[in-house]
Amino acid sequence: MSTLSSKVQEVFDEPACGKNQAKSEKERKKGCTKQLLPGAAAGGCAFDGAKIALQPITDVAHLVHGPIACEGNSWDNRGAKSSGSSLYRTGFTTDINELDVVYGGEKHLFKSVKEILDKYDPAAVFVYQTCVTALIGDDIEAVCKAATQKFGKPVIPVDAPGFVGNKNLGNKLAGEALLDYVIGTEEPETTTPYDINIIGEYNLAGELWQVKPLLDEMGVRVLACISGDAKYKEVAYSHRAKAAMMVCSKAMINIARKMEERYEIPFFEGSFYGITDMSDSLRNIARLLVEKGAPAELLERTEVIIRREEAAFWELMEPYKDSLKGVKVLLITGGVKSWSVVSALQEVGMEIVGTSVKKSTLEDKQRIKELMGEDAHMVDDMTPREMYKMLKDAQADIMLSGGRSQFIALKAKMPWLDINQERHHGYAGYDGMVALVREIDKSLSNPVWEQVRKAAPWDIPETPACEEATVAEALVEQEAA
Amino acid sequence: MAIVTHLKKSCAVNPLKMSQPIGAALAFMGLNNCMPTLHGSQGCTAFGLVLFVRHFKEAVPMQTTAMNEATTIMGGYDNVEQAILNIHKRAQPAIIGIASTGLTETKGDDVDGYLALIRKKHPELDEVALVYVSTPDYVGAFQDGWAKAVAKIVKELAEPGPRIAGQVNVLAGSHLTPGDLEEVRELVEAFGLTPIILPDLSGSLDGHIPDNFSPTTLGGTTLADLRASGRSEFTLAIGEHMREAAQTLQDTCGVPFDVLESLTGLDANDRLMSLLAEKSGRPAPNKYRRQRSQLMDAMLDAHFYFGGKKIAIGAEPDLLLAVGKLFVGIGAELTAVVTTTQSPVLEHLPAQEVLIGDLEDLEQRAQGCDLLVTHSHGRQMAERLNLPFLRMGIPMFDRLGAAHQVTVGYRGTRNLIFEVANMFMAASHEPGPDDWRQPASEESGCGSCTSAAAH
Numbered sequence: 001m002s003t004l005s006s007k008v009q010e011v012f013d014e015p016a017c018g019k020n021q022a023k024s025e026k027e028r029k030k031g032c033t034k035q036l037l038p039g040a041a042a043g044g045c046a047f048d049g050a051k052i053a054l055q056p057i058t059d060v061a062h063l064v065h066g067p068i069a070c071e072g073n074s075w076d077n078r079g080a081k082s083s084g085s086s087l088y089r090t091g092f093t094t095d096i097n098e099l100d101v102v103y104g105g106e107k108h109l110f111k112s113v114k115e116i117l118d119k120y121d122p123a124a125v126f127v128y129q130t131c132v133t134a135l136i137g138d139d140i141e142a143v144c145k146a147a148t149q150k151f152g153k154p155v156i157p158v159d160a161p162g163f164v165g166n167k168n169l170g171n172k173l174a175g176e177a178l179l180d181y182v183i184g185t186e187e188p189e190t191t192t193p194y195d196i197n198i199i200g201e202y203n204l205a206g207e208l209w210q211v212k213p214l215l216d217e218m219g220v221r222v223l224a225c226i227s228g229d230a231k232y233k234e235v236a237y238s239h240r241a242k243a244a245m246m247v248c249s250k251a252m253i254n255i256a257r258k259m260e261e262r263y264e265i266p267f268f269e270g271s272f273y274g275i276t277d278m279s280d281s282l283r284n285i286a287r288l289l290v291e292k293g294a295p296a297e298l299l300e301r302t303e304v305i306i307r308r309e310e311a312a313f314w315e316l317m318e319p320y321k322d323s324l325k326g327v328k329v330l331l332i333t334g335g336v337k338s339w340s341v342v343s344a345l346q347e348v349g350m351e352i353v354g355t356s357v358k359k360s361t362l363e364d365k366q367r368i369k370e371l372m373g374e375d376a377h378m379v380d381d382m383t384p385r386e387m388y389k390m391l392k393d394a395q396a397d398i399m400l401s402g403g404r405s406q407f408i409a410l411k412a413k414m415p416w417l418d419i420n421q422e423r424h425h426g427y428a429g430y431d432g433m434v435a436l437v438r439e440i441d442k443s444l445s446n447p448v449w450e451q452v453r454k455a456a457p458w459d460i461p462e463t464p465a466c467e468e469a470t471v472a473e474a475l476v477e478q479e480a481a
Numbered sequence: 482m483a484i485v486t487h488l489k490k491s492c493a494v495n496p497l498k499m500s501q502p503i504g505a506a507l508a509f510m511g512l513n514n515c516m517p518t519l520h521g522s523q524g525c526t527a528f529g530l531v532l533f534v535r536h537f538k539e540a541v542p543m544q545t546t547a548m549n550e551a552t553t554i555m556g557g558y559d560n561v562e563q564a565i566l567n568i569h570k571r572a573q574p575a576i577i578g579i580a581s582t583g584l585t586e587t588k589g590d591d592v593d594g595y596l597a598l599i600r601k602k603h604p605e606l607d608e609v610a611l612v613y614v615s616t617p618d619y620v621g622a623f624q625d626g627w628a629k630a631v632a633k634i635v636k637e638l639a640e641p642g643p644r645i646a647g648q649v650n651v652l653a654g655s656h657l658t659p660g661d662l663e664e665v666r667e668l669v670e671a672f673g674l675t676p677i678i679l680p681d682l683s684g685s686l687d688g689h690i691p692d693n694f695s696p697t698t699l700g701g702t703t704l705a706d707l708r709a710s711g712r713s714e715f716t717l718a719i720g721e722h723m724r725e726a727a728q729t730l731q732d733t734c735g736v737p738f739d740v741l742e743s744l745t746g747l748d749a750n751d752r753l754m755s756l757l758a759e760k761s762g763r764p765a766p767n768k769y770r771r772q773r774s775q776l777m778d779a780m781l782d783a784h785f786y787f788g789g790k791k792i793a794i795g796a797e798p799d800l801l802l803a804v805g806k807l808f809v810g811i812g813a814e815l816t817a818v819v820t821t822t823q824s825p826v827l828e829h830l831p832a833q834e835v836l837i838g839d840l841e842d843l844e845q846r847a848q849g850c851d852l853l854v855t856h857s858h859g860r861q862m863a864e865r866l867n868l869p870f871l872r873m874g875i876p877m878f879d880r881l882g883a884a885h886q887v888t889v890g891y892r893g894t895r896n897l898i899f900e901v902a903n904m905f906m907a908a909s910h911e912p913g914p915d916d917w918r919q920p921a922s923e924e925s926g927c928g929s930c931t932s933a934a935a936h
Contacts, residue, residue, distance in 0.1 A: 036523055036547035038560040039567030045524025063492065067583040067618035069500035072493075073528040076858060077535070077878070089861060095493040096619050101587055112492035119494075131522050131584040132619065135553065162524040163550045163584060383571075384540065388694035404530065407540035411690055452690075 045162030049170020056080035066130025123232035134161035186236035203228025207428035243288035274344030330396035494841035501616035503529035504626025509578030511680020521582030535878035583618030622822035627655035639711035654720025656800035659687035720799035743803035744889035772891035788812035793847035795855035798824035817846030
C-alpha cells in the first residue's frame with residue numbers, strides 16, 4: 001500500500017500539470033482529487049480510469065482481480081476500435097468469492113494468469129487491482145513478478161484500486177504502470193526521423209483512423225499510439241520515437257513528461273478536434289520532428305496538406321452554413337475537450353451558450369474565455385435539473401454531452417449528440433469535423449421534434465378527445481397562435 | 482432433472498454474471514420517489530449507472546456513499562450519514578434504499594447500526610424511509626441482490642392490519658421487464674382484483690416522458706402501497722427467487738402466498754388463470770380464453786421449426802427456467818446451459834446439465850447449436866459461432882426496446898414463440914443437390930444440421 005500511496009502522491013505532484021502550476025506547495029501536496037461528497041457524487045473510480053486508459057491495447061489480456069462487480073458490470077462497454085486483435089474486448093476476471101476474501105486471492109490470481117496464457121496466448125497480461133483485493137492485502141506486484149518469471153511473458157500490475165480516487169487519477173496510475181513496466185522494454189526493428197508517439201488517444205469510434213491517413217501522407221510514422229489500437233510491443237518500444245503529441249492533457253500528462261525526461265522525446269499538447277486545432281497539431285508534429293533532425297521540407301509538405309484539407313472542409317461546409325448559423329449549443333463535457341470543441345463549433349457559426357469546466361484546468365478555462373468572451377457561461381458542476389431547465393426553456397437548441405446525460409435532453413424533447421467515450425461516430429480531424437457538423441444538422445433538422453412537442457389530443461383545451469376533426473382544427477389554431 | 486455443475490477454473494472469461502448490489506439497486510428503482518444508493522466506492526455506482534442507462538435508455542437515479550481508502554479503514558458511518566443528509570437535501574426522496582458492496586462488506590461496516598444512530602441524531606429524517614440490504618459483490622449474483630432487496634423492503638415497510646378486499650401483492654422477479662409487468666397488471670385487474678406490484682419497474686423505467694425533471698425515481702410502487710401490502714388478501718410471487726420476500730410477508734403480516742415459477746408458456750399461464758379465478762371467484766375473462774387458443778395455435782404452427790433444434794442459453798436461474806421450459810415444450814433441446822448462481826429451480830430444468838459459469842463455457846458448448854439466447858454480451862460469441870442470437874435479460878445495450886420485450890401471459894408467450902420461430906426460418910438452409918447423399922467422404926456426421934449451422 002505504501003508504494004501505491006507514494007505513487008499517488010507523485011502523480012498529484014505532476015509539475016507539467018497546468019492546474020498544479022497555479023497552486024502553492026501546500027495545496028499541491030494535498031493532491032488534486034477533490035473530496036467527493038457522499039450522496040452527491042458522480043463519475044467513475046480510479047480502476048475505471050485505469051481500464052479506460054489501457055484497455056485499447058488490443059493484443060493484451062486485461063485481467064481484473066476482484067469481485068464480479070468490477071468487470072462483470074462493465075465489460076466490453078467502451079468504443080475503442082482495433083485494426084487487429086479483438087482480445088482486448090474479452091472480459092477476464094478472477095471473480096473472487098468469500099473464501100478468497102478470507103484466505104487471500106493471490107493464488108487464485110496466479111492460476112488465472114496461467115489459464116489465460118494457456119488458452120489465449122496474449123502478448124501480455126495486465127492485472128488490475130481493485131478495492132476488495134487491495135483491502136485484503138493481495139500483493140499483485142509480487143504475483144505479476146512471479147508469473148512473469150515463471151511463464152516468460154510480461155505480466156503487468158496496474159495498481160489503481162477504485163477507492164484511491166477518481167477516473168483521472170486512474171488514468172495517470174495506468175500511465176505509471178506503462179512507465180514502470182512496459183515502455184523501454186523492447187526495441188523496434190527500424191527507426192526513422194519521422195517516428196512519433198501519440199499519447200492519450202484511445203481510438204474511440206475509430207478516430208485515430210480519421211487522422212492517420214494524413215500523417216501517412218506527411219510521411220510521419222506513428223511508432224506508438226498510447227493506447228488506441230496499440231499493440232503491446234509498440235508501447236514497449238515507444239521510447240524510440242523522436243517526438244510526441246499529447247492529446248488528452250489531463251489523462252496521461254505523466255507519460256509525456258517522463259518520456260521527455262527519460263528519453264528526450266519532446267512533446268506538445270494538441271487536439272484533433274476542430275479545424276484550427278487539427279491544423280496546428282499537424283504543424284506542431286512537423287515542427288518537433290524537424291527540430292529533432294528530420295529534413296525541413298516536411299514543414300512545407302505539411303502546409304500543402306493543411307491548405308488542401310482546410311479548403312476542402314470549407315467547401316463541404318457551404319450547405320450547412322445557413323442552417324447552423326446561430327444555433328445555440330450547450331456543451332457538457334470534461335477537460336480539454338471543452339475548448340477544442342468550443343472552437344470547432346464556433347468555426348462553423350454556432351453559438352455556445354454554456355460549457356462545463358468541471359474537469360478543466362485554469363489554462364483550459366482561460367482558453368474558453370478567449371474563445372467565448374469574458375461573459376462566457378462556464379458551469380463548474382451543473383445538476384441534471386439545471387440542464388433540463390436550460391433545455392426546456394429553450395436557452396439552448398441542442399446539447400452535446402456524454403451518454404449519461406442523454407436522457408435529460410431527450411426528456412426535455414431537445415436534440416442531443418453524444419461526444420463522449422461511448423459515441424458511435426468519430427469526430428477527429430477534418431473528416432471528423434464534417435461528420436460532427438453533419439450529425440448536428442441531422443439532429444436539428446429531424447422532423448421528430450415537431451411531432452413530439454405537439455400537445456396530446458386530450459390536452460387541447462375544451463376539445464372532446466374523440467372528435468378527430470375538431471382536434472385537427474384545434475392544432476391548426478394553436479400553431480397559428 | 483438437470484445436474485448442476487460448477488467448473489473448477491480460476492479465471493472467469495466473458496462474464497455472464499453481474500453483482501448483487503446493482504441487482505438490489507434495480508429493485509429499489511421500482512419504488513416511487515426513491516434514491517437507490519450503493520455503500521461503496523463511487524465506481525460501484527458509476528458502473529451500475531452506465532449499465533442501466535444503456536439497457537433502459539433512461540436517466541437512472543443512483544447515488545453513492547463515495548468511500549475512499551481512508552474512510553473504508555476508519556469505517557463508513559460518516560459517509561453513510563452524509564450521503565443520506567445530502568440526498569435528503571438535494572432530491573427529497575420518500576425512500577432511500579442502500580445496498581452494501583464488496584468493499585464495505587470486507588471491512589464489515591454495520592450499516593443497520595449506523596442507521597439506528599442516524600435516526601436518533603436526525604429527527605428531520607423521520608418521514609424518510611431508509612431500507613438497507615447487505616449485498617457483498619463476492620457472493621451470489623444480480624438476481625440474489627434483487628431478491629434480498631425485495632425481502633428487506635417488505636420486511637421494513639409492509640404493515641399488518643385488516644385485509645383489504647380484492648387487493649393482491651405481485652412480487653415481481655428481476656427477470657420481468659416493465660412490459661411484462663404491464664401485462665401482469667392487466668391480467669390481475671381483469672379478474673376484478675387490485676394488484677400492488679412490487680417492485681414496479683413498469684411505473685419507473687418503462688420509457689415514458691414525464692412533465693418535469695426528477696432526480697429520484699418517478700413512478701413505481703408508492704410508499705403507501707408498500708405499507709398496505711401487509712394487508713393484501715394474498716401474494717403472488719413470480720419466480721422462485723421471490724419466495725423469500727413472499728415468506729417474509731406471510732411471517733410478518735400473515736399474507737398467504739403462492740410462488741409461480743414462471744408466467745411464460747401454456748402451463749404456467751393456465752396455473753395463473755386458475756389461481757386468479759379461484760381467488761377472485763370470477764371466471765377467466767373471454768379475452769384470455771381467446772388468447773389461450775391463439776397460443777395453442779402458435780405452438781402448433783411453430784413446432785415444425787422448434788423440433789430438434791439445439792439451444793445454447795445463458796441466463797439467470799429464473800429467466801432460464803421460464804424460457805428454457807417453453808422451448809423444450811415445443812420440441813427444442815437445451816444443449817448448452819449456463820447460469821450465474823445457485824437456485825433450487827436449476828435441478829428442474831429440462832436439460833442434461835446446468836453449469837454455473839460464464840460465456841466462455843457457453844461458447845465452448847454452443848458449437849453446432851441452432852440458437853443462442855443470452856444478454857447482449859453474447860454478441861461477440863454469436864458472431865464468432867455464426868449463430869442466430871436472441872437477446873434476453875440484462876444488459877441489452879445493443880438493441881432498442883429492452884423494457885418492452887414481453888414474454889409473459891398467453892399473448893407474450895405467443896409473441897416469443899413467433900419471434901424465435903422466425904429466427905429459425907431466417908437461418909434455415911435451402912436444400913441443394915448435394916445435401917442428401919454425399920459421395921462417401923471424410924465427414925459422415927449429421928449432414929443437415931452441420932450445414933444449417935455453417936450457412
